[in-house]
Amino acid sequence: MNSMAAIATLATGLVLACSSVGDGDREGEGWTTVVDTVGDTVVVRTSGVSDSAASHTLVAEVSIGQLDGEDAYTFGGINEVEVAGDGRMYVFDRQVPALREYDTNGKYVRTLGGKGAGPGEYTQANGVAVHRDGRVVLWDAGTAHINVHGPDGAFITSWPLPGGSGFHTSGALFVDTAGNTYARTRIGDPPEATMAGPRIFGTTGLVKWTREGRVADSLAPPPTSIEPQSLVASTNGATAVYSLPFAPSQVWAWSPLGYFVSAETNRYAVTLTSPDGQIRRIERAIDPVPVTSAERADVEERTTASLRMTLPTWRWSGPAIPSTKPFISGITTGDDGRIWVSASQHGERIPAGELAPPPSVQVGAVDPRRPPEPKWREPTVFDVFEPDGRYLGRVAVPQKVNFKAMRGNEVWAVVRDSLDVQQVVRYRIVPGFGRGTANPGR
Numbered sequence: 001m002n003s004m005a006a007i008a009t010l011a012t013g014l015v016l017a018c019s020s021v022g023d024g025d026r027e028g029e030g031w032t033t034v035v036d037t038v039g040d041t042v043v044v045r046t047s048g049v050s051d052s053a054a055s056h057t058l059v060a061e062v063s064i065g066q067l068d069g070e071d072a073y074t075f076g077g078i079n080e081v082e083v084a085g086d087g088r089m090y091v092f093d094r095q096v097p098a099l100r101e102y103d104t105n106g107k108y109v110r111t112l113g114g115k116g117a118g119p120g121e122y123t124q125a126n127g128v129a130v131h132r133d134g135r136v137v138l139w140d141a142g143t144a145h146i147n148v149h150g151p152d153g154a155f156i157t158s159w160p161l162p163g164g165s166g167f168h169t170s171g172a173l174f175v176d177t178a179g180n181t182y183a184r185t186r187i188g189d190p191p192e193a194t195m196a197g198p199r200i201f202g203t204t205g206l207v208k209w210t211r212e213g214r215v216a217d218s219l220a221p222p223p224t225s226i227e228p229q230s231l232v233a234s235t236n237g238a239t240a241v242y243s244l245p246f247a248p249s250q251v252w253a254w255s256p257l258g259y260f261v262s263a264e265t266n267r268y269a270v271t272l273t274s275p276d277g278q279i280r281r282i283e284r285a286i287d288p289v290p291v292t293s294a295e296r297a298d299v300e301e302r303t304t305a306s307l308r309m310t311l312p313t314w315r316w317s318g319p320a321i322p323s324t325k326p327f328i329s330g331i332t333t334g335d336d337g338r339i340w341v342s343a344s345q346h347g348e349r350i351p352a353g354e355l356a357p358p359p360s361v362q363v364g365a366v367d368p369r370r371p372p373e374p375k376w377r378e379p380t381v382f383d384v385f386e387p388d389g390r391y392l393g394r395v396a397v398p399q400k401v402n403f404k405a406m407r408g409n410e411v412w413a414v415v416r417d418s419l420d421v422q423q424v425v426r427y428r429i430v431p432g433f434g435r436g437t438a439n440p441g442r
Helices: 004-008 293-308
Strands: 024-027 032-038 041-047 057-064 078-083 089-093 098-102 108-112 127-130 136-140 145-149 155-160 173-175 181-187 203-209 215-219 230-235 238-243 250-255 259-264 269-273 279-284 328-333 339-343 380-385 391-397 401-407 410-416 422-430
Touching: 078 127, 078 401, 078 410, 078 422, 089 127, 089 422, 127 173, 127 181, 136 173, 181 215, 230 293, 238 293, 250 328, 259 328, 269 339, 391 401
Parallel strands: 041 279
Antiparallel strands: 024 032, 032 041, 057 422, 078 089, 089 098, 098 108, 127 136, 136 145, 145 155, 173 181, 181 203, 203 215, 230 238, 250 259, 259 269, 269 279, 328 339, 339 380, 380 391, 401 410, 410 422
16 A cells, blocks of 8 residues: 555644533634524634635545555545544446455445445445444435445445436435435426526435435525526527636535535625524625636636537627636535535635646647637635634645545545555544534434
8 A cells, every 4th residue: 555654645734723602602722603693593603714824734544546456455446435423435436347445544445336236235425424423324326226235344225316317417415414315316296398508407405214224305595685697508409508717606514413514605604503493594704705817717728628528619709707706615514513614715826836737748638629728727725714704723634635424533435646646545634623422423
């Protein structure tokens, strides 16, 4: 296996700071958190945070993956990583395909199921999740079933997905502390196409299964007041729809504590609606991030080229790219219910050595209409909050690192090394986030 030392050099950030939430004002180390009640909503607002005071460090502890060797340690295309309560890791490699189990030290244990369409088999994984009792669930859109395996890896049963396979994606299966399973898919009947625009394929929400495998409900995310802004190209019955770059939208995630976590990205405000109806809103006072002229030109060039693959004469006639970025670019939740908010950052030019070669020097056939590779990128930085809204700090994600699971002061990620070899790496956040959340059931 590859040395962890090389991975450890990806660590970023240095300083720990924390604050606590209570009634009224509490002074943290560099910031203030205030709890207030506005109507039926509890508002937790944090201000005065500096990046240096909030930043934490990632240190690699375990890595799995190598260029050559045993099949169990060489990966072709990892799209799912999940972790059991005792630290065992489940890795789905879509290239094989195979769902493999590893112990806490990264040693291969077994492969669950196998390729096929029979009981316990799969063709792909839209999502993998691990229940508190050790059951492992895998959603295979190819067979439109969710497979259930026991803690020992043995196949138990499968549940059909209502309405078929839904859509093909990844990271779309979730569990909660009560033993329920949720699949992110289309819910409700899609409206018919109209002459005024492209067909809309229904609402994306969650289908819920009970512990016993009974479909209990379909859940729609909270309503939003934001109208989506799109760019459309149509010709000869083909339609391409692209979201307007940097336009505000709604983002949401499902908490293992049993509720939606959502935000309208035109402000830094994250809303939690607990099963008992209590609404909590987490806010931060931050300045908007500008879209520079060079970054705007880059994304406009690539968006135009993408739409011209459908309509070669397409010209920019829709809404203009905003001058500032949304405050939030995404939300995810940890296995412990902590909330990880991806905050928009200043763009940075991709170093020349990391840019993809132009089509003229690439090997193999290249579509001359293909959009150019991006010249700018936005670093990923997560602000981390307890479910009660207490701000814990931020974690910067190194390049070529993709977080897959978070719990307490540990993060599991897919990493590409200098040879573009995929590895699964377990990091520890140091000095750490301090006290943990309420017992999430693990």
